[in-house]
Amino acid sequence: MASRVAAMALTGARPTPHATAAAADTKCRAWRTQLSLHRRGTRGLIARASHRLQQHPSCAAEEGVIQWLRRAAAALAIAAQISISLPANAVLYSPDTDLPRTGELALRRAIPANPNMKAIQESLEDISYLLRIPQRKPYGTMEGDVKKAMKIAVDNKEAILGSIPVEHKEEGAKLYTSLLEEKGGLQTLLKYIKDNDPDKLSIALASSLDTVAELELLQAPGLSFLLPQQYLEYPRLTGRGVVEFTVEKGDGSTFFPTAGGDPKSIATIQVVIDGYSAPLTAGNFAKLVLDGAYDGVTLKCASQAIIADNETGNKGYTVPLEVMPAGQFEPLYRTPLSIQDGELPVLPMSVYGAVAMSHSVDSDEYSSPSQLFFYLYDKRNSGLGGISFDEGQFSVFGYTTGGREVLSQIKTGDKIRSAKLVQGRERLVLPTAAAGES
Known part of the structure; x- marks a missing residue:
């Protein structure tokens, strides 16, 4: 059974107040006809559009005007630095929304590690933001952040190393020493x-943050919460995994590398999947990869999404919608987040290359058994705070960390030649029956 992915192009459009009522009605009927034909032709690739038609400018110009005016009012308030009372959905339009903007940053924040390591991580990430300040850099503040991180590391050495399992103690000790003393x-x-060298500082900072992430991963050998009883017979991933997709052009053309090299008809995309925040979704996906469910699958491009249009039948599990809210210790199931109320996910979709499952064709409370999509985040089609209008509505379970430049070159008709689980097989827990099959 094919599944559904949100019609993301229907949100955030500017209103067309000069359209006549007759023209709007004609366009609305035409849109509904087109949607119906498209859904029959692609078996529901674009989902949830029927209940979002009121956001289409031709079908709901008045609602569009209201939404556009809200955005304009929020922007004017910021520009004038005046204080006004905004509605609950102001989080969508706040320029100060603290969401990670890269998959690497989102994955690092999602590791359930020792609180001392998280404090070190936050201090170093603050330097990343300070480095973006143009012209004169606040080096004094940066120095304070580093010294704070060093003090936490030295004062809490035993707690940091003590939270690492015995079999990884030696590796953890080396990483700890590297973080404090070695190059980078x-x-x-x-x-x-002290040298006021932002370029070298940026490179060394990336190295330090990589070391922090490695230490945190050693501290998080498995899930930090218990799964609900009814989901214990589902496949689950108890940590991180890495999947490599080999993608080929369907029309004989080539992918163009951005860092030199020769154009090729085949490209590789690497995805890190996160079982810490989405164990059921990532586990089901990992099992499908092992079963070869994505080998030979055709890709289709929708607005802001690349969809794996596979027909795997009953190979996958109908996993409940699984979203981990920020600040919580376990995911919510069958319950989307209310971004308007300030709820943000640990694994946000508002990141270019985020990987998520489409909704089940039967209910938005469940994910598709097998149909995934790569989200091509575009700030121009998001709220003022850079949040996707569909944030918190889908089960995001990973991010593209290699080959992001390939995503923009994929066209409808290109194919996944193969998908392989190259890391994390030992963290995949399968039900007894499924384990016997794999």
Whole structure:
């Protein structure tokens, strides 16, 4: 059974107040006819459009005007630096929304690690934001952030290393030493800050944050919460995994590399899947990859999404919608987040290359058994705060970390030649029957 993915192009459009009522009605009927034909032709690739037609400018110009005026009012309030009372959905239009903007940052924040390591991570991430300030950099603040991180690391050495399992103690000790003393560590950051060298500081900071993430992963050997009883017989991923997609052009053309090299008809996309925040969704996907469910699957492009239009039948599980809210210890099931009320997910969709499952054709409370999509986040089609209008509505379970430049070159008709689970097989827990099949 084919599944559904949101009609993301229907949201955030500017109103057309000069359209006549007759013209709007004609366009609305034409849109409904087109949608009906498209859904029959592609077996429901574009989902949830029927209840979002009121957001189409031709079908609901008045509602569009209201939404556009809200955005304009929020922007004017910010520009004039005046304080006004905004509605609950102001989070959509706030320019200060704190969402990670890269898959790597989102994945690092999602690791359920020792609180001391999280405090070190936050101090170093603050430097990343400070480096974006043009012209004169606040090096004094940066130095304070590094020294704060060093103090936490030194004062809490036993707690940091004590939370690492015995079999990884030696590796953890080396990483701890590397973070404090070796090239690319905190001492190196202080040197480049004193030299006022933002370029070298940026490179060393990335190295330090990578080391922090490695330490945190050692501290998180499995799930930090218990799954609900009714989901214990589902496949689940108890940590991180890496999947490599080999994609080929369907029309004989080539992919163009952005960093030199020769154009090729085949490209590789690497995805890190996160069982810490979406164990059921990631587990079901990992099992499908092992079963070869995506090998030979045709890709289709919709607005802001690349959809794997596979017909795997009953190979996958109808997993409930699974979203981990920020600040919570376990995911919510069958319950989307209310972004208007300020609820944000640990794994946001508002990141270019986010990977999520489409909705089940029967209910938005469940994910498709097998149909995934790559989200091509575009800030121009989001709220003022850079949040997708569909944020918190889908089960995001990973991010594209390699080959992001390939995504923009994929066209309808291109194919997944193969998908392989290259890391994390040991973290995949399968039900007894499924384990016997794999």
